[in-house]
Amino acid sequence: MGAGSLTLGAAATTLSTPLGEPQFHWTMVTTWPRNFPGLGTGANRLAESIVAMSGGRIAISVHGAGDLVPAYDVFEAVSKGKADMGHGSAIYWKDKSPAIPFFSSIPFGMTASQANGWLYHGGGLDLWTEVYDPFGLIPMPVGNTGIQMGGWFNKEIRTTADFDGLKMRIPGLGAEVLARAGGHPIDLPGKALLGALKDGSLDAAEWVGPYNDLAFGLYKAAKYYYYPSWQEPATVMEAIINRRSYEALSPDLQAIVMHACKAANQDMLAEYSARNPVALQTLVSRFGVELRRFPDAVIDRLRSLSAKVLEERVSKDELAARVHASYRKFQLQSLEWAAIDDATRSMRDGLL
């Protein structure tokens, strides 16, 4: 364990431990800085809930990015059993399998509530389980950032030509789309973004949304804050569990781990729902950030490029094609209901 780890196993000793000392000592690695708001603290709470519900039979040490393994090595580390569990997002593993990005967020994809509907009650999680199975990993949705933002820019985006040569931090399929639009996508872990924006190695960067972007201080290096997030409308976070570690647990402990993931999924989205609005107000009124909306023509162009990127990605892989078909069917059948949802939301400012 690195010096930077948060050892929740220690906390477990203060809990009632009906079965005595810990039977399992789990290691959790994450793609986030330790205790990072929402993402890191959500991973901590996931671990705490497993420790508490197991009465201390499972102890868990939680590691931030770069502690035990670098952020982007989390998938590999859990797959190989170097850690028992990981917390991150499928968006970082898109090169492991063509189907993977659907389980995080794809350009012009689902909202958070649609994604949860698809995953838990629309066949999505079964497909995800199938996709991760060859890696010895069991996936669970654990957190969703909700609506994201389009990113931080120091110049206005008026036409797609403004993307020409733009060095922008953007991961996942959004990166491939940006490249086709003429930009230079660069993938960096969140922690590196402020420095890279300041020293000019990045012209623009997207991270998450107000709550997380404020925490990294991105407003210090860019003036315009663009929406909507065409690239990640709402992104699913994941827990990945090493299958052997999981199978070593008794059925009640397995149930505890799985339900802890579902509770943490609820909790993290709720945290974003509460914190994003306040952080946005802070960014605008205290730090003078200027909100900008991408022009419709830019969105239209990105949409058509996204469709091509997606089509090429799934066309040569049977499993990816099946995942895409399931995802698309869910989105399509939700259209009419989504219109009623919108009509209801439009009343929102009524009673204030």
Added chain:
Amino acid sequence: MGAGSLTLGAAATTLSTPLGEPQFHWTMVTTWPRNFPGLGTGANRLAESIVAMSGGRIAISVHGAGDLVPAYDVFEAVSKGKADMGHGSAIYWKDKSPAIPFFSSIPFGMTASQANGWLYHGGGLDLWTEVYDPFGLIPMPVGNTGIQMGGWFNKEIRTTADFDGLKMRIPGLGAEVLARAGGHPIDLPGKALLGALKDGSLDAAEWVGPYNDLAFGLYKAAKYYYYPSWQEPATVMEAIINRRSYEALSPDLQAIVMHACKAANQDMLAEYSARNPVALQTLVSRFGVELRRFPDAVIDRLRSLSAKVLEERVSKDELAARVHASYRKFQLQSLEWAAIDDATRSMRDGLL
């Protein structure tokens, strides 16, 4: 136990029971017909998860409305220890305390994701706990229907005058608002609605949304399906736990019950997100239901009546006033973020 109960305690014997036979035999009463889609099945899954995570140390028998106690006696039954746990919605107990309706849904109130943000990370659950404390009850949010519908009507609503003398099933504060608009609100449990619409004791009825309304066959007795739901934009379901029953549990079992509630909260909303869209398609394309939107002038009038009803309700009760202030503050500070959320949703039909 009535013959209609679903005894999950029996299922527990098939699970790993590291601590032997059940230590606790809990009774759960619900306001729903047994196994009713989403609400009843969600209550079942909540019980199942507690049984599984506890390794069978807690056994739970789940009762539908009218089995052990009538639907609207659930609060009283758990408060008095006749049952250990209940599943229903705070909307049914508005006469117990002026503050209660804020924990289900109020006219022109929060969306599901805002409600969860407020409850878990905006102080809402602390207030709810305070409000239920004198009744010996511990509340937890367990499920949210998401966006609801405005209800079923056999005549079109063109102006507020069309509410004159209208006998409509509608619970909660919406009922008080309808009365001020000239209607006759009638509160009936969901199970009674189809019969009452058919025999003319009701002219109109609102229940939940497409998934649940289809299950009760309400389309058989009314032609027009109105939106938006001004009266319950998105309604929180609750678990209520008898405090003495809860305090008898060891800390790990307490943690299991609480996290089971949070996981079930996530799961139920996801189910509605998946099932409502499909049910709406069925209602419209198979059963010829006609969707109608309330005219803006009607919504405006109901909004102003709602503000009055709410103000009068909270003005004479210190705790209700505090709850209202907290709720309102959360809604207000979410306005700017909600506009960005809307802008992102408007891209939704992009990639289909």
